[in-house]
Amino acid sequence: MSRQSAPSSGIRFERVSVAYGKRGGLGARGANGTYTALDSFDLTVEPGEVMALLGPSGSGKTTALRAVAGFVQPVSGRVLIGDRDVTALPPHRRGIGMVVQQYALFPHMRVEQNVAFGLKAQRVPRGEIAGRVAEALEMTGMAAYARRYPRELSGGQQQRVAIARALAIRPGVLLLDEPLSALDAQLRSGMLAELARLHRELPDVSILYVTHDQVEALTLADRIAVLDKARLQDCGTPQDLYRRPRTEFTASFVGNANLLPVSVGTGGVRFAGTELAVATVDVMPGADAILCVRPHLVGLGEGENTLRGTIAEVQWRGSTHRLFVDVAGHRVKADVRELRETPALGAAVALHFAAHDAVLLPAGTGQAATGPVAGETDAEAAASTPSVTAVVGAISVAKGAGGDIDG
Amino acid sequence: MLVHSRTGRWATWIVFFALFLPLFALPLLVIVAASFSTHWSGAFPSGPTTEHYGAAVRGESLEALTTSLITALTASVLALAVGTWAALAAAALRRRGKRVVDALFMLPVAVPSVVVGLAVLVAFSKPPMLLNGTRWIVILAHGVLVTAFAYQSVSAAVTRLDPAYEQAAASLGARPWLVLWRVKLPLLLPSLNAAAGLCFALSMGELSATMMLYPPDWMPLPVRIFTATDRGSLFTGSAVAVVLMGTTLLVLLAVSRIRTRASYR
Numbered sequence: 001m002s003r004q005s006a007p008s009s010g011i012r013f014e015r016v017s018v019a020y021g022k023r024g025g026l027g028a029r030g031a032n033g034t035y036t037a038l039d040s041f042d043l044t045v046e047p048g049e050v051m052a053l054l055g056p057s058g059s060g061k062t063t064a065l066r067a068v069a070g071f072v073q074p075v076s077g078r079v080l081i082g083d084r085d086v087t088a089l090p091p092h093r094r095g096i097g098m099v100v101q102q103y104a105l106f107p108h109m110r111v112e113q114n115v116a117f118g119l120k121a122q123r124v125p126r127g128e129i130a131g132r133v134a135e136a137l138e139m140t141g142m143a144a145y146a147r148r149y150p151r152e153l154s155g156g157q158q159q160r161v162a163i164a165r166a167l168a169i170r171p172g173v174l175l176l177d178e179p180l181s182a183l184d185a186q187l188r189s190g191m192l193a194e195l196a197r198l199h200r201e202l203p204d205v206s207i208l209y210v211t212h213d214q215v216e217a218l219t220l221a222d223r224i225a226v227l228d229k230a231r232l233q234d235c236g237t238p239q240d241l242y243r244r245p246r247t248e249f250t251a252s253f254v255g256n257a258n259l260l261p262v263s264v265g266t267g268g269v270r271f272a273g274t275e276l277a278v279a280t281v282d283v284m285p286g287a288d289a290i291l292c293v294r295p296h297l298v299g300l301g302e303g304e305n306t307l308r309g310t311i312a313e314v315q316w317r318g319s320t321h322r323l324f325v326d327v328a329g330h331r332v333k334a335d336v337r338e339l340r341e342t343p344a345l346g347a348a349v350a351l352h353f354a355a356h357d358a359v360l361l362p363a364g365t366g367q368a369a370t371g372p373v374a375g376e377t378d379a380e381a382a383a384s385t386p387s388v389t390a391v392v393g394a395i396s397v398a399k400g401a402g403g404d405i406d407g
Numbered sequence: 408m409l410v411h412s413r414t415g416r417w418a419t420w421i422v423f424f425a426l427f428l429p430l431f432a433l434p435l436l437v438i439v440a441a442s443f444s445t446h447w448s449g450a451f452p453s454g455p456t457t458e459h460y461g462a463a464v465r466g467e468s469l470e471a472l473t474t475s476l477i478t479a480l481t482a483s484v485l486a487l488a489v490g491t492w493a494a495l496a497a498a499a500l501r502r503r504g505k506r507v508v509d510a511l512f513m514l515p516v517a518v519p520s521v522v523v524g525l526a527v528l529v530a531f532s533k534p535p536m537l538l539n540g541t542r543w544i545v546i547l548a549h550g551v552l553v554t555a556f557a558y559q560s561v562s563a564a565v566t567r568l569d570p571a572y573e574q575a576a577a578s579l580g581a582r583p584w585l586v587l588w589r590v591k592l593p594l595l596l597p598s599l600n601a602a603a604g605l606c607f608a609l610s611m612g613e614l615s616a617t618m619m620l621y622p623p624d625w626m627p628l629p630v631r632i633f634t635a636t637d638r639g640s641l642f643t644g645s646a647v648a649v650v651l652m653g654t655t656l657l658v659l660l661a662v663s664r665i666r667t668r669a670s671y672r
Contacts, residue, residue, distance in 0.1 A: 071574055091577035092586075098578040104571035108593045117589070118579030169579055 009082030009172035010206050011045040011068055016077035018063050037063040039230040040077070047082075047172075050199055050207040052217035054254070055227035061210045064227070065175050068208060070094050081173055092121070097166030097205075098175040101182055103158045105150035111137070111161050112146040118169040136168035137161075139198065156187045163198070167205075176209045180216060192219050214254050218242065226250045242294075244359050251292040251361065258298065258332050260291040261363070269360065272328030276305045277355040288363040293353050295322065298334035303352025307332060311347050325351055435652070442646035459646035468647050471631040472654065478542070478627055479610035482549035483557075486606045487599060489550070490557025495591070498565045512558040515551050524548055524616030542625040548616045553606040560605065564598035604662040611655045 018038040038060040045051040053061035066072045070091035115133045137143045140160040180188045218238045226234040234250040245251035262269040264283045283289045309327035323334045445454030497508040527548045531538040538544040576586040614629040628651045635644035
């Protein structure tokens with residue numbers, strides 16, 4: 001099967017479940033010694049689309065990618081690339097390009113041999129190989145390093161070679177498994193721009209991008225699938241997920257939102273004795289719900305919706321101050337532009353937010369995310385008082401410590 | 408550095424030489440000295456000569472040397488092929504299966520080599536598996552004995568091999584044999600090389616199983632040394648032993664040179 005240029009093809013997961021046996025290691029074990037790493041996973045990546053799989057470690061995102069690559073065998077469900085069912089195909093017949101965290105460049109081959117490897121494996125005519133290798137190296141800016149060995153390159157350069165190697169075979173589907181996590185912060189943002197450029201140059205390639213970093217996902221992806229505990233929690237465009245999250249988990253994992261328990265009235269909600277206006281109320285009146293407000297949309301002073309409380313903690317973050325304000329026993333985060341004077345702890349303050357900036361979530365839509373992956377600091381976690389976020393968060397932290405990925 | 412003070416370092420060197428010289432260096436030096444002499448009645452040998460070397464690189468001894476070289480080379484290649492194959496296969500097994508295979512390949516090491524020799528002799532003395540009386544029974548026994556070491560060192564390397572390389576190759580469209588040939592084996596080359604050296608050295612020095620098996624026309628060098636000293640030709644035996652030692656070291660040196668060129672990281 002020598003595929004010279006793959007037709008643009010999407011990826012489809014149809015109720016894919018993956019369980020690891022006793023050798024799997026990480027997760028909590030079920031009665032039969034296995035644990036579910038991916039549970040009835042449904043997702044469609046359109047041709048030419050960049051789909052980010054976002055979730056904390058152990059959420060099943062890498063397992064999903066490995067199921068596409070063929071390195072794990074689903075116990076049930078189907079994986080399709082284009083309209084080809086590849087569930088039972090061995091990896092080498094799937095026609096995918098893949099880049100992993102540690103690059104996995106073949107250390108005994110020069111850069112050009114690394115890039116040529118896939119072409120030789122796919123029996124591309126000999127005369128064509130040199131040109132395609134040069135083209136791929138050109139595209140990633142590594143043409144000058146063709147004669148080097150991987151060990152003679154820096155991390156960022158190795159990453160480019162790994163991408164060139166994956167692109168040289170002109171795959172219809174590109175799988176990226178935390179490709180930037182081994183790079184330092186500055187290189188990472190450079191490579192992000194690079195990846196975006198590559199995708200503009202290769203608009204037909206579908207990209208499945210696994211990451212635990214919400215910035216990468218928000219920057220690069222056309223759509224984001226949020227995973228937690230082996231399940232798909234939410235899926236939508238970055239703007240969608242950020243502005244109108246559908247679950248508590250998404251709200252807190254993507255953008256670290258304030259989640260306030262409210263009871264729904266007609267035309268508004270009630271939080272700790274205060275009536276608050278929201279733009280749309282799509283929850284039954286009388287029911288409990290969660291009000292989700294992004295910290296940067298909360299301002300100091302009175303406004304449309306006003307919350308009164310006392311300052312519990314202040315973090316200076318350069319251009320912004322993050323205030324932690326206790327409002328009726330709940331801790332509310334607010335990111336405000338750098339204040340001239342740092343507010344005193346215990347001072348009474350008023351916070352406000354606009355009705356159209358708040359999103360109402362039905363209660364009980366899963367647990368909120370916590371931990372450093374969501375951009376929270378330890379200080380923040382430690383300072384938690386009995387707000388809903390903190391309590392629920394504490395539970396998931398405790399479970400996380402036990403390595404629980406129970407599906 | 409573990410020892411920091413100057414006196415401590417001196418003391419360490421003294422202890423090292425006090426142990427190393429009598430245990431490792433002296434016996435070898437004695438053999439070298441004996442190979443160059445005709446008498447040894449006092450504290451030191453006397454009657455210096457190179458005559459024994461004349462005998463050691465000619466006639467029967469030369470024949471025994473080539474016999475040993477061919478046996479060791481063939482047995483090593485055989486052991487490396489079987490051991491690598493088994494190690495690669497065992498890596499794909501579940502934990503229990505791998506433990507069983509590990510234990511099986513440990514057997515020739517755990518069992519005294521005289522017993523292995525006897526077992527091979529008994530097993531291959533009757534048709535249709537009649538190898539007794541041919542060179543092949545010696546090569547086979549050596550192969551069995553050294554495969555254990557080949558398996559162990561390759562198996563350790565296979566376990567350490569990052570599966571990401573194999574997976575990257577497969578994702579690029581490489582069939583399993585191509586992955587094996589162009590990625591896994593080249594990455595394992597340093598350990599294959601080390602295993603080959605170990606197998607070769609062990610086979611060159613093998614005596615006890617060989618004694619049970621060797622036919623008259625296939626006498627390896629260690630047997631020749633044994634028979635020479637047994638007849639009382641101690642000095643000739645020493646010269647042959649030095650030749651054996653020298654040849655083995657030379658081959659190991661050559662093998663290790665390939666190894667340095669093959670290690671990538």
